[in-house]
Amino acid sequence: MIILTVNAGSTSVKLALFVADAGRAPKLLARASHSGTDLDAHALLGGFLAAHARSPDAVAHRVVHGGAQFTRPTVIGPDVEARIAALSELAPLHNPAALRWIAAARGICPQALHVAVFDTAFFADMPRVAAEYAIPPDLAREHGVRRYGFHGIAHEAMWRRWCELRPDLERGGRLITLHLGGGCSMAAIDRGHPLDTSMGFSPLEGLVMATRCGDIDPSVVPFLARHLSVSAEGVLELLNKRSGLLGVSGRTSSAGELLADADPQAQLAVEQYCYRARKYVGAYLAVLGGAHGIVFGGGVGEHVPEVRERILQDLEWAGIVLDRDANRRSRSGEARLSAPESRVDVFVVETAEEPALARAALTLAAVQS
Numbered sequence: 257m258i259i260l261t262v263n264a265g266s267t268s269v270k271l272a273l274f275v276a277d278a279g280r281a282p283k284l285l286a287r288a289s290h291s292g293t294d295l296d297a298h299a300l301l302g303g304f305l306a307a308h309a310r311s312p313d314a315v316a317h318r319v320v321h322g323g324a325q326f327t328r329p330t331v332i333g334p335d336v337e338a339r340i341a342a343l344s345e346l347a348p349l350h351n352p353a354a355l356r357w358i359a360a361a362r363g364i365c366p367q368a369l370h371v372a373v374f375d376t377a378f379f380a381d382m383p384r385v386a387a388e389y390a391i392p393p394d395l396a397r398e399h400g401v402r403r404y405g406f407h408g409i410a411h412e413a414m415w416r417r418w419c420e421l422r423p424d425l426e427r428g429g430r431l432i433t434l435h436l437g438g439g440c441s442m443a444a445i446d447r448g449h450p451l452d453t454s455m456g457f458s459p460l461e462g463l464v465m466a467t468r469c470g471d472i473d474p475s476v477v478p479f480l481a482r483h484l485s486v487s488a489e490g491v492l493e494l495l496n497k498r499s500g501l502l503g504v505s506g507r508t509s510s511a512g513e514l515l516a517d518a519d520p521q522a523q524l525a526v527e528q529y530c531y532r533a534r535k536y537v538g539a540y541l542a543v544l545g546g547a548h549g550i551v552f553g554g555g556v557g558e559h560v561p562e563v564r565e566r567i568l569q570d571l572e573w574a575g576i577v578l579d580r581d582a583n584r585r586s587r588s589g590e591a592r593l594s595a596p597e598s599r600v601d602v603f604v605v606e607t608a609e610e611p612a613l614a615r616a617a618l619t620l621a622a623v624q625s
Contacts, residue, residue: 257276259275259314259617260316266349272288281611282611297359301364305365315368315369318354318373318609321344321376322377326377330371347458347459379403379443389403402457418605426447430445435553435554436563437554444540460495462536470532537576561586561587564578565583586604
């Protein structure tokens with residue numbers, strides 16, 4: 257069985273081809289990635305498949321927001337597409353982009369089984385105490401206001417790899433995962449069950465990110481709307497696209513570049529980025545009652561050791577001791593980062609979202625056959 261995975265972001269896409277033999281994990285055949293604001297989905301998909309002379313039996317699409325409706329991978333049909341489109345209000349940058357790639361793939365591969373895999377699904381069963389905001393429950397239910405969480409495919413992939421690294425722990429024990437990239441989020445996972453995550457109703461909540469502010473008093477939105485004479489949507493655009501590392505530094509959204517910049521604002525931006533993550537590590541240690549492991553992934557998490565070191569500094573009281581030499585050597589690939597005396601294992605792993613997408617398609621194909 258040949259499976260095409262389409263991991264579409266708002267301004268990027270990762271394509272991959274897998275072959276899946278009966279009873280075996282999907283094996284990677286080819287991959288490609290593209291970035292830009294005007295990607296031609298039909299041309300890129302057609303070119304990728306033609307270059308590898310493959311016609312997929314199934315296509316798995318990453319969809320950022322599944323709301324409360326989609327809590328597991330789902331076969332895509334016209335009704336599902338319409339429901340994904342209706343959720344675009346909650347993910348205006350991502351769901352419309354996913355729909356463009358779905359339409360292109362269905363046009364190129366009309367006979368294939370098309371599957372949507374939702375970033376929010378991993379967090380669908382979070383405990384109510386973490387998933388619900390402290391607002392009137394009737395209002396929350398009527399309007400679908402809750403903490404959905406995002407990056408679920410990535411967090412689940414990190415947890416699965418951790419389980420392979422620590423088979424002695426029942427379903428991985430207690431784990432904190434950090435997905436640090438352009439968007440950033442963390443999760444507290446107890447034996448495979450997420451207890452909490454940093455993103456909420458939208459991907460704006462939580463950590464300081466490349467261009468997003470993360471946690472902020474909601475009163476800031478109407479306050480700035482009045483003083484800047486813009487709409488609430490205008491303020492949200494500022495908080496999503498012109499804040500975070502970019503907004504504080506006034507220079508760039510790249511954590512690596514800011515670390516090398518001596519300008520005080522550049523250094524403040526990085527310190528806020530790491531400080532917020534360190535606060536969440538402490539919070540999730542409390543939520544879990546301690547942790548067996550901490551796992552880093554994502555573009556920054558995998559490639560910028562200085563950020564990992566700053567996040568975990570001064571946490572020896574919690575049993576977290578970083579091997580600074582091992583951490584500084586690790587700029588790509590998987591590695592153990594904790595010192596031998598650390599009571600909490602710290603690893604960096606490659607965040608393998610595409611194999612997770614392929615596994616979901618394979619599972620649904622088996623059900624459909």
